Amino acid sequence: MEPQRRRDPCNFGTGDILCGIETEFGIIRKDLEISDPVLESMELVRAYRETSFGIWAYDEEDPRADARGGRAERLAQDEEEEAFLQTDIRRGFSFRESKSDRILKNGARFYNDHTHPEYSTPECLTLRDMILFDRAGTEILREAVRLREAVVGQPGILGLYRNNTDFHGHSYGCHENYLLPREMSFSEIVRGITPFLVARIILTGAGKVGQEGEDGIRSDGYQLSQRADFMETLTGVDTMQRRPLVNSRDEPHADRERYRRLHLICGDANMSEWQTAMKMGMTRLVLASLFVHPGKVPDLADPVAAIRSISRSRKGEVAVACEDGRMMTADGILSLYRERVDVVVRSEEDRWVVEEWDRALSDYRADSDRLGDRVDWVAKESLLGWACQEQRVAPGDPWLQSLDLAYHDIDPGEGLFWPLEEEGSMRRLTRPEDVRDACEHPPALGRAPIRSAILSRFGGEVREAGWERIAFSGGVTFDLPPYLETDAGKVRRLLDRIAGMDDPAHLEAIIREMNKEGGFDGANR
Amino acid sequence: MERTGRLGTLKGNRLEGIALTTPGTLDEQDRVPFPSKKSQDPTAPAPKNLDPKPIRDRMMDRMRKVDPKQSERYRQRTGE
Numbered sequence: 001m002e003p004q005r006r007r008d009p010c011n012f013g014t015g016d017i018l019c020g021i022e023t024e025f026g027i028i029r030k031d032l033e034i035s036d037p038v039l040e041s042m043e044l045v046r047a048y049r050e051t052s053f054g055i056w057a058y059d060e061e062d063p064r065a066d067a068r069g070g071r072a073e074r075l076a077q078d079e080e081e082e083a084f085l086q087t088d089i090r091r092g093f094s095f096r097e098s099k100s101d102r103i104l105k106n107g108a109r110f111y112n113d114h115t116h117p118e119y120s121t122p123e124c125l126t127l128r129d130m131i132l133f134d135r136a137g138t139e140i141l142r143e144a145v146r147l148r149e150a151v152v153g154q155p156g157i158l159g160l161y162r163n164n165t166d167f168h169g170h171s172y173g174c175h176e177n178y179l180l181p182r183e184m185s186f187s188e189i190v191r192g193i194t195p196f197l198v199a200r201i202i203l204t205g206a207g208k209v210g211q212e213g214e215d216g217i218r219s220d221g222y223q224l225s226q227r228a229d230f231m232e233t234l235t236g237v238d239t240m241q242r243r244p245l246v247n248s249r250d251e252p253h254a255d256r257e258r259y260r261r262l263h264l265i266c267g268d269a270n271m272s273e274w275q276t277a278m279k280m281g282m283t284r285l286v287l288a289s290l291f292v293h294p295g296k297v298p299d300l301a302d303p304v305a306a307i308r309s310i311s312r313s314r315k316g317e318v319a320v321a322c323e324d325g326r327m328m329t330a331d332g333i334l335s336l337y338r339e340r341v342d343v344v345v346r347s348e349e350d351r352w353v354v355e356e357w358d359r360a361l362s363d364y365r366a367d368s369d370r371l372g373d374r375v376d377w378v379a380k381e382s383l384l385g386w387a388c389q390e391q392r393v394a395p396g397d398p399w400l401q402s403l404d405l406a407y408h409d410i411d412p413g414e415g416l417f418w419p420l421e422e423e424g425s426m427r428r429l430t431r432p433e434d435v436r437d438a439c440e441h442p443p444a445l446g447r448a449p450i451r452s453a454i455l456s457r458f459g460g461e462v463r464e465a466g467w468e469r470i471a472f473s474g475g476v477t478f479d480l481p482p483y484l485e486t487d488a489g490k491v492r493r494l495l496d497r498i499a500g501m502d503d504p505a506h507l508e509a510i511i512r513e514m515n516k517e518g519g520f521d522g523a524n525r
Numbered sequence: 526m527e528r529t530g531r532l533g534t535l536k537g538n539r540l541e542g543i544a545l546t547t548p549g550t551l552d553e554q555d556r557v558p559f560p561s562k563k564s565q566d567p568t569a570p571a572p573k574n575l576d577p578k579p580i581r582d583r584m585m586d587r588m589r590k591v592d593p594k595q596s597e598r599y600r601q602r603t604g605e
Contacts, residue, residue, distance in 0.1 A: 024604045037602055080603070115602040167596050172604025239605040265605065386581060387588050401596035403588055416587060423580045 009292040013346040014284040018123045018179040018446055018482050021134050021280070023269055024116035024172040025141060025410070026161035031154065037115040038088060038098065040158070044117050045100040045110055047148040048140070052110065053455045056101035057466030060253065066237045067186035067250040067260065077240035084115075103455060103465055105440055106136060107448035110144075114240070116172050117141065117160070122448035123179075123467070125484070127284075127349045129443045131277050135430050136438035138162065138410050143439075145411075162269045163408035164226035167219070167401050169212050171230040173239070174269035175247075176280060178262040179254060179482060184291055189262060190235055190246045192290040195300050196283070197245055197266055198307040199333035201225040202316040202368075203360050204279045206268035207377030209384065209404040211312065220396035221312070222384065224377045226268045228311035231304055239265050245303055253467040254482050262287065266307070271408060271417040273429040274374040278360070281353035285341040293343055298333065299323040315368045331361055373427055379420060380407050444488040447480040453498045454478065454507070461504060476505045490514070 027044065029035040064072040075081075088098050101111040107122030119137035124130040145158045165171050180189070205224035211217065213229035223229075236244035245266050252261040264283070270276045299322060300306050306320035310330050319327035338357050345354055363370035372378040384400055393399055409415035420426040442452040454470055455462060463473045470478045483491070497510050 026599070026601050028599060033598070035600075077603070084602070114604045116604045166599050166601040168600060170601045170603045172601060175605065240603050383584060383588065386585060390585060391589075397593070398597050399591070399593035402591050402593055405596050405599055406588070406591045414587075414590075416584065416591075419580070419583055419587060423583070425580055 012181075012288060012291055013344050014127075014281075014288050014350055015125060015347060016181075016484055017284050017287060018125055018484060019130060019280055019284060020121045020123050020177045021130070021276070022118055022120040022173070022175040022177070023134070023137060023162060024113055024118045024174070026159075026163060026166065026172065026408075027115075027117055028159045029157055030159050031157045038084075038091075038093075038112075041112040041115050041117050042093070042098060042100050043151075044141075044144050044148045044158070044160075045102060045112050047151055048102055048104075048110060048144045052102040052104045053459050053462070053465070054100070054102045055462065055464040056099065056103070056109070056111070057464040057469060057471065060466040060468060062251055063239070063249055064237060065250040067248040068235065072237045075240075076238045076242045080240070081114075103451075104140065105442070105452060105456070106133065106438055107442035107452045108133065108137065108140070109467075110140065114172070117144070122442055122452075123446050123482070124443055124448075125445045126443075127277055127281050127353070129438075129445070130280050131273055132430055132434055132438040133443065134276055135273060135435045139435055139439050141410055142412075160410045161405060161408045162271060162410055163206065163405065164269050165208065165212060165229075167210055167212070167217075167405075169217055171212070171227065171243075173227070173265050174267055175239075176262075176264040176267055176283065178264075178284065178287055179252065180260050180262055180287060181291065182252075182256070182258050182260050184260065186235075186248060186250075186260070188294060189287070189290065191299070192294065192297055193283075193286060194234065194245060194303050195298055195333050196286050196337045197264070198300060198303050198310065198320070199330035199337075200279070200282060201228060201268075201307065201311055202330045202364060203282075203334070203357075203371075203375060204268060204270065204275050205311065205316075205375070205377040206270050206275075206408075207380040207404070209401045213308070218396075219398065219401055222381060223311045224316050225307070225311040227266055228307045231266055231307055234303055245307065259482070268376075269408070270376055271415075272374055272376050272379070272426055274356070274427050275376060277429055278353065278356060281349065282337075282341075282357060285344060285350060285353060286337055288344040289337075289341045293340065295340070297340075298326065298328060298336065331364055334361060373425060376407070376417075379417075379426060380404065383407070383416060444491060445483075445486070447483045449491055450483065450494060450498070451480055453495045454504070457498050457501060458504050470504075472504045474505070476507075478504065478507045490517070 027037055027040050029040060064075060066072055099111050104110055109120040111118055119141060121133040121137060124133060141160055145160055149155050149157055164174060201224050206226045208223050208226045210219045211221055211229060214232060230243050231245050232242050233244045235246045235248050236242055237248050239247060243265060247263045247265050249263050252259045267279055301321040301323050309318050309320055310316045316330050319329050322328055341354065345351060360371060368378055372382055384403060387393065387403055407416040412418045421428050442449040455465060461472050463471045468480050494514060
């Protein structure tokens with residue numbers, strides 16, 4: 001359905017796009033020949049029990065709702081999921097026990113999703129928050145590992161990996177979420193953003209040894225992206241099979257009359273903070289520019305083939321076909337988008353993103369090795385090169401995929417990424433003291449701090465909670481709109497009021513009262 | 526846009542000890558969101574970020590400890 005009326009785009013910018021990242025981690029027991037990922041993932045999350053609140057509102061979720069219209073009867077993964085569920089039930093785990101959901105003090109969600117520990121950041125309105133709360137997730141996973149190993153009584157037995165593949169054809173995701181005005185139609189978004197998503201992997205790829213996907217599994221070769229092999233179609237509601245470049249799940253976690261959530265599943269899980277910042281920063285700018293100036297972008301003839309082709313080509317330098325017959329390289333496509341986003345550059349963060357975007361494209365064109373201090377696929381390729389030189393390993397040697405895996409190990413004593421960052425060979429954007437804060441405290445803006453304050457104040461009276469709603473055991477329900485326009489001062493005053501409350505039934509009245517001053521009706525511009 | 530620094534500790538029975546700080550807000554002296562590098566001359570030689578011998582030696586030490594068979598044993602279920 002096309003948009004009926006586009007709100008005034010003059011003031012629309014990245015600051016109006018709430019965003020978040022969900023990361024599924026790989027998990028193994030290093031001391032066992034065969035791990036039970038269900039048990040390990042579940043127990044890891046449950047080890048974090050004492051520091052969080054946990055009754056998730058599953059009725060907010062509807063992964064079959066399709067932004068292209070209607071609701072999918074079945075998802076491609078249903079059969080496999082049902083088999084897993086039956087197995088888990090036979091082992092004595094209920095659905096809720098298996099999920100083991102936790103809402104953390106910082107507003108994040110931490111749970112067992114499809115046998116992977118998943119950390120979903122709280123909703124963020126600034127890029128700086130986005131990176132801080134994503135990095136906090138890694139620290140929280142490390143702490144969960146420590147707690148779980150203490151329960152077992154054996155330090156060093158768990159391996160956690162921030163990557164997207166097991167090299168045997170099984171992938172797991174790092175999903176991006178962007179809350180957009182509903183009047184942006186889904187078809188308009190797909191058409192506008194697809195070439196960008198295909199091309200951005202030259203700056204956002206995590207690098208992978210080998211090849212997977214429907215065209216076979218190989219252990220030799222090197223490519224830019226971990227996820228490109230697993231993209232099979234342009235759009236679709238599935239996320240575990242027939243994966244789409246642009247997921248059409250219509251689950252806004254907010255008022256669906258006003259918002260839609262763009263749920264992207266095609267991105268890699270990055271170790272580099274710069275890449276996570278640029279992945280989210282560039283994408284928010286592109287989305288804002290599509291809203292403000294929905295002009296023509298080059299349509300790719302076959303976007304799925306194009307992302308694989310770029311990922312598997314040397315340095316991503318191959319040209320891909322456009323529908324109009326032109327051949328374009330990824331850096332050429334990114335340059336076109338870079339020019340388009342100028343109209344929505346408003347904040348310091350926006351300026352940082354476009355400056356880094358320009359610099360990265362310039363470096364890429366001069367010599368992609370220049371990106372080795374920012375980009376995982378470049379840094380990882382250098383490490384593999386050293387290993388090949390010194391150990392004389394042949395292409396396809398399993399050690400190379402093991403090194404690839406080790407690059408993503410979140411253990412600071414074993415992962416290959418961490419010494420690079422520690423020595424300054426890879427750029428770090430966050431300060432450790434800020435990350436520590438972000439493990440314990442929510443962002444200052446949006447609805448995350450309000451949710452956290454309510455759970456802290458009334459945790460014992462909460463029946464269940466989710467992204468957009470908190471239900472109290474007494475029957476009261478409190479909706480959490482995105483609060484996009486609310487500034488930190490107003491949020492702080494509300495938190496003060498919540499801290500002094502005796503009865504959650506008064507929440508709505510307080511919001512109404514404060515809204516007389518403006519800024520608490522959840523309205524967007 | 527209103528700029529804020531650290532928020533204070535919330536008082537109250539249930540929030541005791543929980544400080545709702547603002548890790549993401551920019552301090553007055555820290556307006557640039559992230560550290561930034563000056564533009565490089567595109568004709569200059571590529572920086573050898575990973576070349577210095579100490580980091581190379583350290584990384585080789587760590588890489589030699591990686592079990593070559595680790596990736597073959599590493600099996601996950603399909604996620605989202």
